[in-house]
Amino acid sequence: MAQAATEIHHEAHGHDAHAHHGPQGILKYIWSTDHKMIAMQYLFTGMFMGIVGGFMAYVFRMQLAFPGVSVPLFGVVSPGEYNALVTNHGSIMIFWVAMPVLIAAFGNYLIPLMIGADDMVFPRINRLSFQIFLVSVLMILASLFVSGGGFGGAWTSYPPLSAQSQYNLTSIGATMWLIAVALEFVAFLLGGINFIVTLMNARAPGMKAYDIPVVAWMIVIASILFMxxxxxxxxxxxxxxxxxxxxxxxxxxxxxxDPILWQHLFWFFGHPEVYVVLLPAVGIVIDIVATFARKKLFGYKIMIFTAVATGVLSFFVWAHHQFIAGIDPRMANIFTVTTLLISVPIAELLFVMIATLYGGNIKLNTPMLWALSFIAEFLIGGVTGIFLGASGADIYLHDTYFVLAHFHYTFFPIAIIGTFAGFTYWFPKMFGKMMDDRLGKIHFWGTIIPFNMIFIPLFVLGLGGQHRRIYNFQNFPELAAMQPFRVLATVSLIIMLLFQLVFFWNCIKSWRGGAKAGRNPWKANTLEWTTESPPPHGNWPRDAMPRVYRGPYEYSVPGREDDYWPQNLPS
Amino acid sequence: METMTLDRPGGDPQGRPMPRQKILPDGVLGMLLFIFTEAMLFAGMISAFVIVKSQAAGQMWPPYGQPRLPAQETAINTAALLLSGIILLFAQYAFKKSETRAVVPFGISIFLGLFFVAFQGVEWAQMLGQGLTMQSSTYGAFFYLIVGTHALHALGALGGMAWACVKLTRGTLTQSAFTTVQLFWYFVVIVWPLLYWKVYL
Structure with a gap:
């Protein structure tokens, strides 16, 4: 391991005269260009930001359930702080948790391993990408502590509220928020170029376009959408x-x-962004479902083309966020149609998963539980979206808690369930140890049940007419009557956050004392399982780089002794 | 496209490692993807400009009291930029025959590019003198935003070309690095007439 790290360092500073005895300690991590090291850095930064975002959710949910109370670990929440917390919770969870973990961490870790390459094609651009990302993390965290506090104009940052400091009262916070978001985009732009070029140019000999594992395809399609x-x-x-x-x-x-102009520019990005984070999560779930159903993936090509279709359609739906922003009703009709159309490819994705499960030899371990819960929970998110996509219904539901519950039912499965599914599935590969399955299942049920308990009440509140951005509902007598629902949601949130301690305990316990994983603990087919766990620098020995002979989902092939058939076996 | 039609199992009969088939050189493909994104950036700016222009008070454009842009002088400058792009094509042909013959057309291309940026700088100074600023109207704001973004791209591309030119004189320039640098300059050249048409005319 130490030798591998030194090698990494040498590559990064090949031109440096001091490369033979370069800096030790932390610098070898800071300048590492190894894709696995960068992936780990993205993963842990993303998880740290997840804790920050979760803490923010805890603080403002406490304010909503018990207005005016001094929140433990925070204190009394002022209206300005409430706005800053809500805004930064949204921004952080999307831009600093979902994006770095699902695209950058899993993309960096999996793409070179899955296609049998030794690294990304631009390792130093990859390093630069993480460093820019890190600056953006520091920028958004620092923006919370400047005079005036963090930006409080919602993650969509609509002008004139976001543009004029006399309205938002957080001139420094708003500018720092904007710079942080822009830096984050630059980081993922560099990462995206890297993923696409790597997948196109660095595949193992024999790996045709339809032999690429779905998750690698999905991350690359998502990168194209993003760019x-x-x-x-x-x-x-x-x-x-x-x-x-x-x-x-x-x-x-x-x-x-024109203030509406911002909404067009923002949502032209903002809606494809949903699919940018959705597609990698779908890819992770698909890989897990096929592996633990021990069955060939139903409709590999359908899956890929559906993802492309989703991506194309996602560019023609953005104005469904603006139905009450004064757009022409005729235009609203068109966007209603395109929005409802996009449920067709999404339904197709879910049916591919269900059809793969049908008749399979299903193994219910922790990664599979997460994958199955993704299908169930994302379905609720998708179905409730139909009410909001229809412009007539949206006029009533717009900016209520119904919207909020809807997009948490999409983003939670994507960002949290998808991440836990991928993390528990690839943990043996990343750290060489098996995770404790019993603790994993306790964590799973302790997350899924409270999650539904948080957001099902919020659907009811939204239908009851509760607006999203109200600081204290006691001021509205007709809304105060629904206070028990808000308390239920907050208590459930606290229970869910506490159960995350089980996850961290499981990580530490398994990492230190878990059973050795071996190369292929799940008996999976894809190339990353043919190398050591964790993979060495360069992934495979130079003279034994893998070669590919078949597609990635050849499970339970009739006439074979084993129920799996790794991609690199000649026969 | 070789990768798609590669016969299984791949590699030579002795089983020696086989080089990976590339669609395009890594740098060229990366640059094409980057250009793709930059094209969308300009598309965003131009569509924002067109929307704001179409909603101008009284359909008056440029707005009342704002100077007109020097369309004729800029036409000359546009021609200089296009010429630079064409000469760069000649540099590419010369490079294929012998590297040393590419130095002169490449140098002329860079010089014309620098002339373009300098000319725009003089024009900016002139317009500022006539009272057109980013704060004076959305007309001025969009003018400096779009033209300034293009100028930054031009300077970036010229920096890359200067780097390539130094490598060329030392004889260490590879074809794929040269193509990568050229592509970015072609992007800067091709996007300009569109900006000229939309912003100046």
Whole structure:
């Protein structure tokens, strides 16, 4: 391990005269260009930010259930702090948890291993990508502590609220938030280029396009979506930054600008972004479902083309976020149709998973439980989305807790369930040890049950007319009557957060004293299971790089003794 | 496309490691993807500009009291930029024959690029003198935003070309590195007439 780390260092500083006895200690991690090391750094940074985002959720849920109470570990929540907490909870969970973990961590870890490459094609750009990301993390965390506090204009950052400091009262926080988001985009732009070029150019000999594991395909399709959609938002972010700092009027109607313009630029990115994080999670779930159903994936090509179709359609749905922003009703009709159309490919994705399970020899271990719960919970998120996609129903439901519950039923399965599924599935490969299955199942049920207890009441509250952005519901007599629901949601949240301690305990316990995993504990087919656990630097010995002979999901092939058939076996 | 049609199991009969088939050189493919994203950035800016322009008070564009942009002078500058792109094509042909013959057309191309950026700088100074600023109207704001973004891209591309030119004179420039640098300059050249048409005319 120490030797591998030194090698990593040598590659990063090949031109350096001091490379033969370079810096030891922490620097060899900071300058490592090994894709697995960078993936770990993304993973742990993302998990840390997940704890920060979860803590924010705890603080503002306490305020909602028990208004005015001094929240333990935080204190009394002022209205400004409440806004900053809600805004940064949303921003952090999407941009600093879902994106780095699902795309950057799993993409960096899995793509080179799954295609039989020794590293990314641009290892130093990969390193740069993480360092820019780290700066953005520090920027968003620092923005919470500047004078005026963190930005409180919602993660969508609509002007003129976000553009004028006399409205949002957080001029420094708002600008720092915007810069942090922009830096984060640059980081993922560099990462995305790397993923796409690696998948196209560095596949093992014999690996055809349809021999690539679905999760690698999904991360690359997601990267393409991200790169197609992010340009207009970067343009909008520059314009908003100029509005905030040098006093231009791009989004100021009094000076010829147009505030709705921001909403178009934002949601042109914002809606594809949902699919950018969804597709990797779907890929992870598909791989797990096929492995633990011991069955060939139902409809590999359908899956890939469905993902592409989802991506294409996602560029024509953005205005369903703006049905009450004064857009033309005729345009609203068109966007209603495209939005409802997108449920067709999404349903297809879910049916592929169910059809793969049908008749399989299902093993219910922790990763499989997470994968199955993804199907069930994401289905609820998808179905409730139909009410919001229809412009008529949306006029009533817009900006209520119904919307909030809906997108948590999509983002929680994506960002949390998908991450736990992938993490528990690849933990043996990442750390060489098996996870404790009993603790894993306790953590699973302790997360899934409270999750539903949080958000099912919020659907009811939303239908009852409760608006999203109210600081204290005691001020509204007709809403105060529903207080028991809010208390139930908050108590469930605290229970769910406490159960995460089981997960961290399981990680530490398994990492230190778990059973040795061996190369292929799950008897899976894909290439990452053919190397050691954890893989050495370079992934395979130079003279024994893998070669591919078949697709990734050849399970239970009739006439074979084993029920799996690794991609690299000649026969 | 070789990768797609590769016969299984791949590799030579002795089972020696086989080089991986590349669709395009890594750098070229990465640059194409980057250009793709940058094209979307300009698309975002131009569509924002068109929307704001279409909603201008009284359909008056440029707005009342704002100077007009020097479309004719900029037409000359546009021609200089296009010429630079064409000469770069000649540099590419010369590079294929012999590396030393590429130095002169490559140098001329870089010089024309620098001329373009300098000319735009002079024009900016002139427009600022006439009272067109980013704060004076959305007209001025979009002008400096779009043209400035393009100028930053041009400077970045020129930096890359200067680096490639140094390597060329030392004889260490590879074809794929040269193509990568060229692609970015072609992007800067091709996107400009579109900006000129939308912003100036």
């Amino acid at each position: 197609l959609s992010v340009g207009p938002l970067i343009a909008g972010a520059i314009m908003l930054l100029f509005d905030q700092t040098i006093g231009t009027g791009f989004f100021d109607p009094a000076r010829g600008g």
